[in-house]
Amino acid sequence: MKNRLSFIIKKIKFAPASKMTCRGFSLSRDNTVRFGFWPPKTRRKSFISATGKAIAMLAVIALLTACLEFSLHNAAFADDGSNKPKTDAVSAMLFDARRGQILFKKTSDEKSYTPLASRIMTTLIILEKVDLETMIIASKEAANAEGATLKLTVGEKYSTRNLLTALLLTGSPDAAITLAEYVGGSEEGFVSIMNEYAANLGLSNTRFTNVVGRYDENQYTTIEDMHALMKYALSNSSFNRLFGTQAKPWYDEHKTMVLTNTNNMFWSYPSTDGGATAGYDADFQSIVTTATKNNMRLVCVLLDVPTKSMYNDSIEILNYGFDNFLHGTLVTAGSAQQAITVEGQSLNLIVTSDVYYVHPKGEDYIKDVAINVDQSKLKLPITKNTVVGMLTFILEDDTAINVELYPDREILPQKTKRQILKERFMENRELVYVIIGLIIIELIMGTYKLFNFIKKKIIGFKAKKNYRQMGARGRK
Template sequence: MRKLHHKLVLFIILLSAIILNSIPVLAWTPDEELTASSAILMDTMRGQILFEKDADKVLSPSIMCKLMTALITMDKTQLNSKVTISKNAAGINGASLNLTVGNLYTVEDLLYGIMLSPGNDAAIALAEYVGDGDVNKFVGYMNETAKKLMLNDTYFVNPTGLYDEKQFTSVRDIAKLIKSAIANPVFNSVFSSRGIAWINGKDSSVLTNQNKLFWSYNGVDGGKIGTNPKLGVISVTTATRDGRRLVAVVFDKDEESTLSQTTQLFDYGFTNYYNGILVSKDTPLRTIAVQNVDVNLISKIDVYYTYPVGQSYIKDISFTKNEKLEFPIKTDTVAGVLKYILEDGTEIDVDLYSDKEIVPEQDYKTKIKTILDENRDLVLIVTILIVIEFILLFYNIIKLIIKMAKKMGHPSK
C-alpha cells in the first residue's frame, strides 16, 4: 500500500512539473525591484518598449547633448576635416581633454573625445566648427534634428549639457535617438568604441570609454555614461545577443546602481522576449478579386517583430486593398497593405504584392489590336509595301487602258 502511495505521489510531482514547464512564465519583472528614478528598455529593431519606468520624467540633458552633437557633426562634416581649437572651447567648464588653443584636431578625434569622455571642450570645438563659429547656430541644428526625430520631451540650449533650466530631455527620447543614430555606420562605430589612442601634441594616452559595462556584461556593443555629483548618473548602453540589439537608458543616484540595473534590464529583455517572423515572404496572405479574377497577395520580405515568450502578442490585423489596382497587375505594384497592431501598440505595415503578373483574357478584337501595337514597325513596313503594290497595280491598269484606247482609235487596215 505504501509503495502504491509513493508511486502516486511521484506521479503527481512529475505531472505537476510537466504542467508547470509547459506554461510560459516571464522569469523576472523589474517593476517592483528597479529603484532607478527613470529607466527604459527598447528593442532597436522597431523601437518596441520592453520595459519603462517614469520614462518621460524631465532630466538634465548632459549625455543627450553629447550624443546629438556627435550625430549632427557626422551628418554635416568629413571625419578627416581639421578643427582649430578656440580659447572658448579649451576653457569651457568641464573640459576633460586638455585641448590646446590654436592646435588642429581632426573631427574624428574630437568625436571620440565626446563619446569616450565628458568632452565638453570637444563639444564646443565641434559646435563652433559646424556652426561657422556660432554655437547658437549649432544649437539650432540640434533642436531641428530633435523635432525631426519626434523627440517631444527634449530641448537644447548648449552642446555640452552644462546645466541650464531651459534645456531638458527624457530617457525615452535618449533611447529613440540611439535607435535612429546607430543606423549611421559612423555613429555606430564611435558609439561602440571601448577606447582609442589619444594624441595631444607631444603627449599620448589611452582614452577609455567610461561605461564599465563594456567589460562586465556579455554582448555590450555601445555605450556612454554621464555623471553629475548633484543630479545623479545616467547610462546609455546597447547589447546584442542572438541577433537582437537592445538599448537600455537608466538614471539613478550613483554609478554602481545605474549600471547594475542596466544589466538587470538586459537580462530581463534577452530572457523574456524573442525576435521572430511575423510574416514570411512568398507566402500567400490574402486573396483579392480584381475584375472577377482572383489575385494571391504575398510579402516580398520576411517581416520580424519582438514578442514575449509564449505569446503571439498580436492584438489586431486589418487589410487595406489598393482600390486603384487594375490590369495588367505587375509584381512590383503594391496591391494592398496588411496592418498588424501589437499588444504594446506598435503598428507594423506590410506591403503586399501579386505573386505573379496577371494579364486579363482578351477578346478577338483586343488580341488583334495588341498584336498590331506590339509590331508597329513591321505593320508600317507591310503597309508601305501594300501601298506601293496598289500604286504599281493602278499604274499598270492605267497604262493598259491607254494602250487599249490607242488601239481602238487606230483600227488596223
C-alpha cells in the same frame, strides 16, 4: 488527486495490524486471534468511528496537498510583475533596437537633466552634416572650455572623426564646442539646430541650451524622448560604429593618449556592443547600453541612477529582456496574404522579405492583423514592384508593424500589333541589326554593280559614237 487518495486508503487498508490503534485498542496479532477480525461489540462502534475519522482526515490532507501543488504550479507561470527587474534609477527603459518595442519601463514622464541627450544629439547632427575626414580648427573658446580633457591647441586642425570619438566616449567639452562652432558658427547657433532636430524627431519633452551638457534647469529630456532619440540614432551606421568603440588612441603634435569609453558594461557584460555614460556628479549618472544575443539587440537606458548600482541594474534589466523575450519571425518572404482580382485576372498579395519582431516567450504577442488594399493601384499595368497594399500587425503593447504587400505576378493590358512588333524587335534586336546590316551591304553592292553597268554602257555608247564619226570622216 483521485490517484493520491486511493494510494492513501490502500496504505491504511494494508498497513500492519501491529501499527494500527484506536482509542488505546491495538489491532495486534494477539487481539485479532482473541476477538476475531473485529473487536468485541462494546468496542466495535468506537473503532469504526475512529477509523472513519482517520480516513476523512487523510482525505482532507490529500485534497489540501493537491490544491497547494496546483496553486504553486500556476504561480510559477503567473505574470504578476514579480519577475520584473528592479532599479534605483529615476527613469529606466528597455526596448528592441530594431523597432523600438518597449519591453520594460519605469517612470515615463519624469524630467531628467542628464548630459547624455545633448551628447547623442550633437553626435547625430555632426554625422549628418560633416564628413568624418573633415579637418576642423580649434578656437580659443573651445580649447579653454570648462572641463576640457583633450587640451586642444588653438589654431590646430583636428579630424571630425577623432573629435566625435572623444565626445561620445568621454564627453569631452572641448571637442563638443569645436564641432558645434564649425556647423553652427557658435555654440548658440548649434543649440538652435539641436532644438530643430528635437522638434523634427517629435521629442516634445526635450530642450537644449548648451552642447556640453552643463546643468541648466531649462535643458532637460525624458525617458520617452530618449527612447525616440536612441531609436533614430541606432538607425545610423556611422553612429553605431562610434557608439560601439571601446577605446581609441588620440594622436596630435603635442601628446598621445588613449580615449576609453566610460561605460564599463563593455568589460562586464560580454554581449555589449554599444554604450555611453554621462552625469553631473560622481554619485548619480545616466547610462545607455546596447547588447546583442540570439539575433536580438536590446537597448537599456537608465536616467539618474546611483553610480554604485548602475551597472548591476543594467545587467539585471538586460538579462530580463534576454531571458523573457525572443526574436521571432512575424511573416516570411513569399507568403501569400490575400487573393484579389484585377480586371478579371487573379493574383496574390505577398510579402517580399522576412519580417522579424520581439515577443515574450511562449506567446505570439499579436493582438490584431489587418490588410488594407489601395484600390487606386489596382489598374493595369500592375508590376511586381508596385506596392498595392499594407499588412498591419498590432501587438499586445499596441506597437504597429506595417508590411508592404506586392503582387506575385505582373498583369499587363492587351498589346496592340505595334507593341507586339516593338517587343519582338527589342527581344531580337541584335539579329535585326545583323539583318539590316546585310540588307545595307546588299544594297551597296547592288548599287555598285548598277553603277558599273551604267558606266560600261556609257563607255560603249561613246565608243560607238566615235567609231561612227571616224567612219563618216573616212568616206569624205
